[in-house]
Amino acid sequence: MDPFRIDSSRQQAARDHLWMHFTRHSTYDTHEVPTIVRGEGAYIWDSHGKRYLDGLAGLFVVQVGHGRTELAEAAAKQAAELAFFPLWSYATPGAIDLAERLAGYAPGDLNRVFFTSGGGEAVESAWKLAKNYFKLTGKPTKHKVISRAIAYHGTTAGALSITGLPGMKAQFEPLVPSTFRVPNTNLYRAPEQFGGGTPEDERAFGRWAADRIGEAIEFEGPDTVAAVFLEPVQNAGGCFPPPAGYFERVREICDEHDVLLVSDEVICAFGRLGHMFACERYGYQPDIITCAKGLTSGYSPLGAMIATDRLFEPFAKGDTSFAHGYTFGGHPVSTAVAMTNLDIFEREQINEHVRETEADFRATLGRLRDLPIVGDVRGEGYFYGIELVKDKSTKESFDGPESERLLRGFLSGALFEAGLYCRADDRGDPVIQLAPPLISDQAVFDEIESTLRDVLTRAWSQL
Numbered sequence: 001m002d003p004f005r006i007d008s009s010r011q012q013a014a015r016d017h018l019w020m021h022f023t024r025h026s027t028y029d030t031h032e033v034p035t036i037v038r039g040e041g042a043y044i045w046d047s048h049g050k051r052y053l054d055g056l057a058g059l060f061v062v063q064v065g066h067g068r069t070e071l072a073e074a075a076a077k078q079a080a081e082l083a084f085f086p087l088w089s090y091a092t093p094g095a096i097d098l099a100e101r102l103a104g105y106a107p108g109d110l111n112r113v114f115f116t117s118g119g120g121e122a123v124e125s126a127w128k129l130a131k132n133y134f135k136l137t138g139k140p141t142k143h144k145v146i147s148r149a150i151a152y153h154g155t156t157a158g159a160l161s162i163t164g165l166p167g168m169k170a171q172f173e174p175l176v177p178s179t180f181r182v183p184n185t186n187l188y189r190a191p192e193q194f195g196g197g198t199p200e201d202e203r204a205f206g207r208w209a210a211d212r213i214g215e216a217i218e219f220e221g222p223d224t225v226a227a228v229f230l231e232p233v234q235n236a237g238g239c240f241p242p243p244a245g246y247f248e249r250v251r252e253i254c255d256e257h258d259v260l261l262v263s264d265e266v267i268c269a270f271g272r273l274g275h276m277f278a279c280e281r282y283g284y285q286p287d288i289i290t291c292a293k294g295l296t297s298g299y300s301p302l303g304a305m306i307a308t309d310r311l312f313e314p315f316a317k318g319d320t321s322f323a324h325g326y327t328f329g330g331h332p333v334s335t336a337v338a339m340t341n342l343d344i345f346e347r348e349q350i351n352e353h354v355r356e357t358e359a360d361f362r363a364t365l366g367r368l369r370d371l372p373i374v375g376d377v378r379g380e381g382y383f384y385g386i387e388l389v390k391d392k393s394t395k396e397s398f399d400g401p402e403s404e405r406l407l408r409g410f411l412s413g414a415l416f417e418a419g420l421y422c423r424a425d426d427r428g429d430p431v432i433q434l435a436p437p438l439i440s441d442q443a444v445f446d447e448i449e450s451t452l453r454d455v456l457t458r459a460w461s462q463l
């Protein structure tokens with residue numbers, strides 16, 4: 001069978017056998033299962049040959065764009081040479097080289113790289129390391145985690161427990177106990193006293209939000225709290241950048257209470273915000289970085305937890321070991337692909353390109369503010385959320401059934417139909433999320449803007 005042609009028997013097989021992730025399968029009782037067969041640059045094609053702009057880089061993944069034969073060749077070469085060997089007491093050249101390279105990019109003494117297969121496993125590994133580290137260093141009761149409302153950190157039991165989305169957790173309870181939520185940094189919906197729109201208001205809001213972390217640590221007891229998990233820019237809820245001074249204050253609080261600061265950069269690392277690691281952009285030093293996605297631009301799965309020398313130290317001596325691992329963590333094919341992907345980053349100056357063009361992306365999306373349904377356009381780098389509102393002057397949001405009709409009933413389908421693959425998300429207030437490949441240019445920004453303008457205008461007229 002031609003793999004590019006999806007005939008009706010393959011459509012039926014998709015309905016009968018494929019269990020898609022986070023998917024309402026009943027949708028496909030009446031609709032075709034959209035089947036993507038090919039990619040090139042910032043574009044993807046479906047099985048009918050129709051082209052779409054990949055406004056989400058797959059899932060915040062395909063940094064250097066689709067169709068890079070150089071990455072495919074790196075994978076093939078490695079698979080022919082050594083397809084697989086585990087990192088369980090053995091090393092492979094690619095894993096060694098990539099660990100050294102990531103340690104070189106990471107700030108300060110984040111020198112120790114533990115490979116995983118993806119982001120959730122990196123988050124899981126970070127929590128286990130935090131607990132194990134404190135048990136080995138005389139603070140055995142430190143085990144709890146603080147994270148933020150609406151933040152997504154993955155779906156494995158520990159990572160889901162850290163996730164701040166009650167609707168994604170209730171059906172799997174009881175989850176791992178001992179995680180606690182604090183407010184996120186949604187400036188658009190900040191408490192009224194910070195809503196003046198001045199830089200002072202923003203700084204005061206950042207201080208307030210950071211202090212909620214300190215308060216939660218004190219409520220729980222500092223001798224019970226092991227770590228705080230924060231994304232540099234929180235994705236779920238629609239891109240909440242950190243207010244000025246936020247991470248500086250969080251770092252102080254963590255130091256005061258000997259709590260580890262975990263920078264969950266599964267989305268934000270590898271150029272999404274114009275730097276290899278996003279903590280660099282905001283000038284803070286984490287104790288652990290978790291990353292995945294863009295590390296290979298998606299040409300092979302890989303994640304990593306990067307820890308400081310201090311955290312590795314108790315595992316460096318005697319009969320201790322970190323009793324944790326994954327068969328496919330640091331897979332030779334994936335590490336080879338990651339090395340080539342990072343070569344492309346350097347050769348093509350991907351981070352520099354994002355930093356040079358991000359103001360244009362912001363300005364282009366900002367034009368949508370004239371639409372009555374657009375409440376806020378926020379984000380940084382190549383990572384944006386557009387919040388949709390019922391009433392701009394009051395910021396009134398859509399209620400549950402309205403949001404269901406708007407996002408699932410109209411927007412998701414209409415945007416795709418119009419040739420833009422992106423995400424309409426209502427895990428928090430309704431937002432459209434955009435994160436195109438990092439090789440995008442003004443033509444791509446303009447296409448995103450004009451498609452959104454057309455579809456959002458139609459959405460408003462249907463309300």
Ligand SMILES: Cc1ncc(COP(=O)(O)O)c(C=O)c1O
Pocket residue numbers: 118119120121123152153154155231235264265266267292293
């Ligand atoms: C911040 C963050 N952490 C963790 C994860 C989980 O990563 P994965 O889906 O690779 O397990 C994600 C996935 O989107 C994420 O955005």
